[in-house]
Amino acid sequence: MTPHNHAPKDAYAETVLLPGDPLRAKWVAETFLDDAKLVNSVRNCLGYTGTYKGQKVSVQATGMGQPSLAIYVHELINLYGAKNFIRIGTCGGLNEKVKVRDVVLGVAASTDSAMNAGTFGRYHYAPHADFDLLRKAADLADERKMKFHAGGIVSSDVFYVEGGAKGYQPLLDHDILAVEMEAAALYTLAAKFNRKAIAICTMTDCLITGDEIDADARQSSLEEMATLSLDLAATL
Ligand SMILES: O=P(O)(O)O[C@H]1O[C@H](CO)[C@@H](O)[C@H]1O
Ligand SMILES: O=c1cc[nH]c(=O)[nH]1
Secondary structure (H helix, E strand, C coil): CECCCCCCCCCCEEEEEECCCHHHHHHHHHHHEEEEEECCCHHHEEEEEECCCCEEEECCCCCCCCHHHHHHHHHHCCCCCCCCCEEEEEEEECCCCCCCCCEEEEECCCCCCCCCCHHCCCCCCCCCCCHHHHHHHHHHHHHCCCEEEEEEEECCCCCCCHHHHHHHHHHHHHCCCCCCCHHHHHHHHHHCCCCCCEEEEEEEEECCCCCCHHHHHHHHHHHHHHHHHHHHCCCC
């Protein structure tokens, strides 16, 4: 038990899906898991454990931004023994080849966050996904004939970036596909504690074209990301 999580020590599975949004955690648990039980509701940052295709799986909301995610993931690793982390997020498009509803596998996560500066000093550490998870996720997406992209993303500390897409110009110039707000901290923590992590995100709004997911399509779009991630969890 911690100030952020009142679940007992054995409450979580080794594999944990991590949406930012607590209601996405609830939706995944109630829609796709068998025997889902609420294990954490501190601050309404909901966490559930159940089974998927016979495999024990958890889903824990992280809130928005790297400091918030880092609290939940640090505790999941160090107090709850979690081993594999699959972020299931939304992201903004930064590249015209990524269309609304497309899934992005975050191979590496650049960031403007100061969180790693103290740790790495003069180095610019490159937070990256686990290769095993990445390869399995890409293979599963291919099997489903899903449209996905694998490449660099940016974990931004700022949602409302000055100038919109133009505010990301150096990243646009270096083939970054999308922006979200948590993957860099997740990848860094996973590397530090020898765990596996990947961010799988659905593009909901393109900062270049202004295209947005429409309300009707939102659920079904996130469903592709959720079931791909659960199928990945079932292989671990
Ligand atoms: O949909 P989630 O997982 O919350 O992810 C994205 O959405 C939030 C911003 O709206 C940030 O947390 C960003 O990373
Ligand atoms: O962080 C995010 C997530 C979705 N869309 C954005 O523009 N930014």
